[in-house]
Amino acid sequence: MGRKRIWLRRALISLCLLLAGCVVLFFALPKLLIAPANVAKSDVILHSSISTQSTADEYVVDLYRQGVARKIVCVSSQISWELYPGDYAREHLISLGVPAEDVLSLRLPVAPCDAVNLPTVAEFVKAHGWRSALLITHPEDSRYAARVARRFFEREGVSTAVSYAPEDREELTRNWWRTHWKTQRMVAEAMSITLDLFYAECR
Amino acid sequence: MVRDGAEERENRKMWERKIGITPGMSSFIFLSHIFLFAVWQLSLMNGAIQVLSRFLRSKRARVLLMVSACLLTGYFLTPVLLNEVGEGLIREDKLVKADVIVALGGDHRCNREKRAAELYHQGWANNVVVSGLQYAWGFHTGEAARAYVMNLGVPEEKISIIRETLNTRAEAKILEQLMRERGWRSAIIVTSAFHSRRATYTVEKAARDRTFHSSPVPAGSPEWAPDRWWSRRGDVYLTVRELVSWANTLVNGWQ
Numbered sequence: 504m505g506r507k508r509i510w511l512r513r514a515l516i517s518l519c520l521l522l523a524g525c526v527v528l529f530f531a532l533p534k535l536l537i538a539p540a541n542v543a544k545s546d547v548i549l550h551s552s553i554s555t556q557s558t559a560d561e562y563v564v565d566l567y568r569q570g571v572a573r574k575i576v577c578v579s580s581q582i583s584w585e586l587y588p589g590d591y592a593r594e595h596l597i598s599l600g601v602p603a604e605d606v607l608s609l610r611l612p613v614a615p616c617d618a619v620n621l622p623t624v625a626e627f628v629k630a631h632g633w634r635s636a637l638l639i640t641h642p643e644d645s646r647y648a649a650r651v652a653r654r655f656f657e658r659e660g661v662s663t664a665v666s667y668a669p670e671d672r673e674e675l676t677r678n679w680w681r682t683h684w685k686t687q688r689m690v691a692e693a694m695s696i697t698l699d700l701f702y703a704e705c706r
Numbered sequence: 707m708v709r710d711g712a713e714e715r716e717n718r719k720m721w722e723r724k725i726g727i728t729p730g731m732s733s734f735i736f737l738s739h740i741f742l743f744a745v746w747q748l749s750l751m752n753g754a755i756q757v758l759s760r761f762l763r764s765k766r767a768r769v770l771l772m773v774s775a776c777l778l779t780g781y782f783l784t785p786v787l788l789n790e791v792g793e794g795l796i797r798e799d800k801l802v803k804a805d806v807i808v809a810l811g812g813d814h815r816c817n818r819e820k821r822a823a824e825l826y827h828q829g830w831a832n833n834v835v836v837s838g839l840q841y842a843w844g845f846h847t848g849e850a851a852r853a854y855v856m857n858l859g860v861p862e863e864k865i866s867i868i869r870e871t872l873n874t875r876a877e878a879k880i881l882e883q884l885m886r887e888r889g890w891r892s893a894i895i896v897t898s899a900f901h902s903r904r905a906t907y908t909v910e911k912a913a914r915d916r917t918f919h920s921s922p923v924p925a926g927s928p929e930w931a932p933d934r935w936w937s938r939r940g941d942v943y944l945t946v947r948e949l950v951s952w953a954n955t956l957v958n959g960w961q
Contacts, residue, residue: 554841555839555840555841555842557842558842560842580814581814581815582814582847583814583816583838583847583850583851583854584816584819584850584851584853584854584857585850585854586845586847586850588841588843588845591841591843591844591845592843594843595842595843613814613815613928615938615939615940615943616939616940681960682960683872683873683960684872686960687873687960690950691947694943694946694947695943698939698942698943698946699939701939702939702942704939705939
């Protein structure tokens with residue numbers, strides 16, 4: 504009886520520790536996922552921070568005006584019937600004053616993970632003769648994007664840096680655990696990173 | 707051959723004479739060696755059996771056996787259970803005529819809208835509802851979905867749009883309002899297979915006085931499929947996300 508109680512106590516303590524670990528991990532997600540923004544002078548800006556909650560367009564235009572890069576490529580996959588948000592982001596950037604010839608839209612197929620489409624993007628960059636690229640991503644994707652992009656782009660001889668709009672970061676991390684879309688994005692990113700470790704096509 | 711046998715016998719006799727034993731003795735020595743070897747082996751085996759039976763009577767052995775049995779059972783049962791988890795996410799009801807077909811939003815490939823148009827043409831309902839989100843650049847995914855459904859032959863006046871639907875529960879609330887406004891009593895819910903059970907549960911909870919039937923997009927590549935879902939990266943993501951969403955829905959968590 505005494506031994507059973509000891510085992511029960513051990514099991515309960517393990518469960519509590521596991522739960523505490525999960526809680527700590529959950530609240531540490533912003534620290535784990537968001538890397539410091541790294542703006543480096545590049546040949547092209549790859550703008551993929553295109554979503555309903557993002558305000559990265561203005562940030563991208565600022566970078567363009569500061570001369571960080573001379574070309575911008577809006578990268579997106581289909582989100583509805585023949586609807587690529589990158590096309591609209593391009594129009595928006597033009598309306599904000601970027602010359603039309605300096606903004607392109609790159610359409611990608613719907614893919615289960617970033618690693619599937621990144622070789623296409625890297626080839627696109629290389630084909631245009633660009634040797635360096637600045638990736639503008641969603642803040643929660645920054646650390647992982649930096650790692651994955653470096654692997655695919657360096658293979659093509661293209662150096663990369665990753666950044667995001669400071670306003671996006673501020674908005675995302677403000678009370679994020681109390682808002683559905685913010686929590687959803689954080690957890691989805693954590694899930695994606697974990698899953699990518701187990702599947703060859705995404706590693 | 708006969709000559710070979712005689713030669714062999716002659717050689718053996720010569721060898722017996724050489725080492726000084728009576729002819730035929732070598733066979734006896736050989737047989738006795740075999741006998742002794744057999745006795746030695748049997749005693750070893752007996753000892754091993756005794757050690758094993760003593761070990762099997764110990765508590766440690768029972769625990770080891772039980773753990774091995776559990777691991778073996780787990781190895782063979784896990785795929786079956788995981789398949790069951792996948793199947794459990796799907797709800798497919800018998801089709802009956804309804805007032806409206808609702809294609810829920812969130813499908814980048816527009817398979818839900820395609821399925822809704824098919825059901826419309828088969829005459830299961832006279833109205834179609836599509837759903838979507840407003841993006842900052844002035845486009846609405848619901849408008850694109852409507853254009854697609856129109857392209858598939860559904861008249862414009864028969865299509866309605868649910869706007870600002872960030873998640874299934876928000877979508878269900880707006881759908882309930884729309885059905886109340888239009889006087890629709892029943893709906894066929896069209897969504898992806900993995901989402902069908904939760905989606906139907908959510909809309910049923912939001913509009914208890916109305917009837918809903920689930921008719922999901924058929925499961926299969928490149929869409930999610932329940933069979934061996936854990937072997938495909940995209941399907942694992944969708945399944946795990948769906949399970950997390952189920953937990954969130956059941957505890958009435960984030961909205």
